[in-house]
Each structure stands twice: as C-alpha cells, then as structure tokens.
Amino acid sequence: MHGTEAPSAWVQRWTHLIPPQATALDLACGAGRHMRWLQAQGLQVTGVDRSPEAIAACTGLGELVCADIENGPWPLPGRQFGAVVVTNYLWRPLLPTVLASLAPGGVLIYETFAQGHETVGRPSRADFLLRPGELLQAFGTLRTVAYEDGYLENPARFVQRIAAVRETPHPEAPTRHRLQPLSS
Template sequence: MRGSEFPSDWVRRWSHLIAPGSTVLDVACGAGRHLRWLHGLGHAVVGVDRSAEAVAASAHLGEMVCADIENGPWPFAGRQFGAVVVTNYLWRPLFPTLVASLAPGGVLVYETFAHGNETVGRPARPEFLLQPGELLAACASLRTVAYEDGFLEEPARFVQRITAVRELGGTGEPPRHRLASRPS
C-alpha cells in the first residue's frame, strides 16, 4: 500500500468548490491520499474500499467502511454528501448511485483512465477505460464545471476527468461556485 502518495492534481484543483465543513465521500479510497487532503481542509471524510487494510490505515481520519461495492449493496443508501471523490476507479453500474449521493450543491470530482491508455500501460482492458464523453453522459443531470479527456505525461496515461455540481434543490438557482482556486 502506498499511503504517502500526494492527492491528485485534479482533486486539489477543484476541492475549493466543496462547501466548508461538508462531508466528503471518497469511493475506492485506497490508502487515503484524498481523505488526508480533504480532512486537512476541514471536511468530515467518509471512505469506502474493499480492502480491510486500506480502511484500517485511514480509520483515524473519519468514517471508514469496508465493502465490496461491485458485488454487494451500496453501504450509503439514502445518504447524501457535500462531495463525492473518485480517482483511478471505474465501475459503470455505480454512476447513477454516485450522482444520487450528491446533496444539493454537492460536487462530484471524478478522474480515471480513458480509452487510449492501452497504448501506454495499465489498465488496458476496455472495461476499465472510459470511452470518449462517457463521464459527461454519466453526469448529464449535473452542471459540469470542468471536463478533460486526453493524455497526461507524468506518468504517461490517458485520463478522463470531470468536476460537476448538483443544482440547488427547488430554487432553480445554480450553486455559486468560484472557478478560480483559493489563494495560497
């Protein structure tokens, strides 16, 4: 387990959109690199992973759930979060559940491997690679704030990533999220 990894640039870039003090769900959280980052920003964090070792490594940060979300029930049925973060993980049947797990004004930050990655490394199997526009389609009911689909050099990989926001319920008014990052 590589628990000392830095958080994804995409997650760091867009985490300022998450309302202060929100509860953030990290799906397939692994050793907790995003949990640590988000906890450090003052958010309550919830992580889910099928690895008991990964869950134990981050237990001190917040609520950790060991569950096989591909073969078992969704462990957060009926719950909504101020943000949902997913990186380097793809289970297509989960897309509607992730979108439904966002509270009004909640932010989805998703980044994973895309078609083309098979030419530079792993994962290479089509079931683990997003097709062009696939995240946009999965997030059609959300307001897209940012979207990218292409090649990154360090390390060499093809990715697709989106940051999208659930509209505020009942008011018809979109959330007012700043697009510029917070000053350092």
C-alpha cells in the same frame, strides 16, 4: 502502499468548490490520500474500499467502510454527501449510485483512466477505461464546471475527469462557484 502518494492535482484544483464543513465521500479510497487532503480542508470524510489493509491505513481520518461495492450491496443506502471524490476507479454499474449520493449543492470530482490508456499501461481492459464523453453522459444532470479527456505525462496516462455540481432546487437562482485562476 498504493494510495499514499500526493492527492491528485485535479482533486486539489476543485476542492474549493466543496461547501465548507461538508461531508465528503472518497469512493475506492485506497490508503486515503484524498481522505487526508479533504480532512485537512476541514471536511468530514467517509472512505469506502474493499481492502481491509487500505481501510486500516485510513484509521483516524473519518468514517471507514470496508465493503465490496462491485459484488455486494451499496453500504451507504440513502446517504448523500456534500462531495463525492473518485479517482483511478471505474465500475459502471455504480455510476447512478455515485450520482444519487451527491447532495443538492454538492460537488463531484471524478478522475480515472480513459480509452487510449491501454497503449501506455494498466489498466488496459475496456471495462476499466472510459469511452469518450462517458463522464459527461453519466453525470449530465449536474452542472459541469470542468471536464477534460486526454493524455497526461509523468506518469504517462490517458484520463477523463470532471468537476460538477448538483444544482440546488431553485433553478431561478443557479449555483455559481468561484473559479480559481490557472497557474502559469
């Protein structure tokens, strides 16, 4: 089943920014590859997906919500999380809700397909491909820790990805997170 592969290297790289014992939302969680990873890091996880089969594959990983977030109401109104993780999913009308779901001090880790991907595979419709700088614009109120927009191999894909933090409400003492050295 799609979603059982290893967690995204981007998600793995930036997970250390998430506050210990935080709650984490895996949006469009699929079969739970990131739920498994986040749970193994000691986080309380919530997964949302529209597929009952995907949700069933996540049994025992945390709170599970089967909901069509593109055609129905947001299933977690008013809730905020210490982390929101989104990979390989884009529904632009939901971007403000993703932002609102991030608690102060929380971390957003987002990675999905970008323009150019139509030349190497699916998705190929512009509706599902980020425009240059779109994640920076959508999450511009957050402190960007890392951002990339480009081509990756194995498998061939064009992606855009961001790791960002919602600042705590004390601007005189901004949140700074420990960066990990790049692997050689």
